[in-house]
Amino acid sequence: MLIKEIYNLSIKMGIEADFRGKEGIKKFLERKKEKYEKLSEKEKEEFDKDALENPYLDSRIYHIVQDKEVKKVLTGIDIEPAEILIAKEIGGIDLVIAHHPIGKGLAHLADVMDLQCDVLSFYGVPINIAEGLMNERIEEVARGVNKLNHQRTVDAAKLLKVNLMNVHTPCDNLAAKFLKDLIEKKKPERIGDLINLLKEIPEYKEAMKIGAGPKIFVGAPENRCGRITLTEITGGTEGSPKLYEKMANAGIGTVVAMHQSEEHRKEAQTANVNVVIAGHMSSDSLGVNLFLDELEKKGIEIIPCSGLIRISRIEK
Numbered sequence: 001m002l003i004k005e006i007y008n009l010s011i012k013m014g015i016e017a018d019f020r021g022k023e024g025i026k027k028f029l030e031r032k033k034e035k036y037e038k039l040s041e042k043e044k045e046e047f048d049k050d051a052l053e054n055p056y057l058d059s060r061i062y063h064i065v066q067d068k069e070v071k072k073v074l075t076g077i078d079i080e081p082a083e084i085l086i087a088k089e090i091g092g093i094d095l096v097i098a099h100h101p102i103g104k105g106l107a108h109l110a111d112v113m114d115l116q117c118d119v120l121s122f123y124g125v126p127i128n129i130a131e132g133l134m135n136e137r138i139e140e141v142a143r144g145v146n147k148l149n150h151q152r153t154v155d156a157a158k159l160l161k162v163n164l165m166n167v168h169t170p171c172d173n174l175a176a177k178f179l180k181d182l183i184e185k186k187k188p189e190r191i192g193d194l195i196n197l198l199k200e201i202p203e204y205k206e207a208m209k210i211g212a213g214p215k216i217f218v219g220a221p222e223n224r225c226g227r228i229t230l231t232e233i234t235g236g237t238e239g240s241p242k243l244y245e246k247m248a249n250a251g252i253g254t255v256v257a258m259h260q261s262e263e264h265r266k267e268a269q270t271a272n273v274n275v276v277i278a279g280h281m282s283s284d285s286l287g288v289n290l291f292l293d294e295l296e297k298k299g300i301e302i303i304p305c306s307g308l309i310r311i312s313r314i315e316k
């Protein structure tokens with residue numbers, strides 16, 4: 001596979017697993033096109049054209065030295081200059097794939113957060129409330145990533161002539177769908193049952209060995225789960241802390257999240273919403289693994305690094 005083919009596959013898989021469905025994504029892109037058409041010529045020049053075709057602006061190709069057939073990839077959750085050096089040291093790496101956004105993918109992280117409005121609406125939170133609270137938070141995240149050194153890893157890749165791309169939200173969509181399907185199938189009744197169910201997933205089993213397994217942040221093992229939602233697995237980063245009260249009103253009993261800040265945890269506790277933290281690197285690994293399996297099927301060798309717990313689900 002060529003780099004562009006690998007990238008296109010990731011976007012396609014992300015769309016297939018997306019809460020909004022193919023139709024929802026089509027509408028999302030159409031709205032972007034409408035906005036673009038209304039811009040002045042000068043504004044059109046400044047507009048990121050990728051936004052017209054790619055619903056996941058936090059996932060990009062950064063630097064193609066040579067778009068050759070990819071046989072070996074180095075892939076990890078956070079790729080920094082150290083990992084680019086590791087790729088050079090190992091040798092024969094055709095492409096480095098990061099999970100978390102870098103470069104302009106990082107600068108555009110807030111763009112994918114709109115997805116959370118649809119996820120919340122899917123679980124019964126009125127769309128006007130979801131949009132109102134999320135819009136506030138999206139602006140906050142956009143300001144937050146503005147100050148970062150976006151190009152650091154991309155610059156290292158350019159200097160060392162390493163091909164580089166990242167896949168963020170498409171993989172988080174895969175993780176969310178995997179967990180949603182499993183939970184809907186097994187229907188855990190109590191928080192303890194939910195934790196036990198998560199602990200059967202190999203990525204979480206591995207994470208438990210280093211003390212990073214699934215944990216209860218709000219609630220107790222004997223609490224009933226009520227309606228379980230996957231509102232905090234995909235959609236960029238944490239949403240608004242003010243959402244928990246609205247979620248409780250919408251009939252949500254338990255949130256399964258990758259990670260959670262203290263401010264969010266306190267709000268969830270006040271709203272009596274149970275919170276189960278599946279684990280950050282492990283949940284990211286789950287989504288990335290589901291994508292990497294497709295590359296492995298095509299004969300590409302995968303070398304995991306930077307926190308990626310590589311589990312292959314390919315029957316051998």
Ligand SMILES: [Fe+2]
Pocket residue numbers: 100280284
């Ligand atoms: Fe992450």
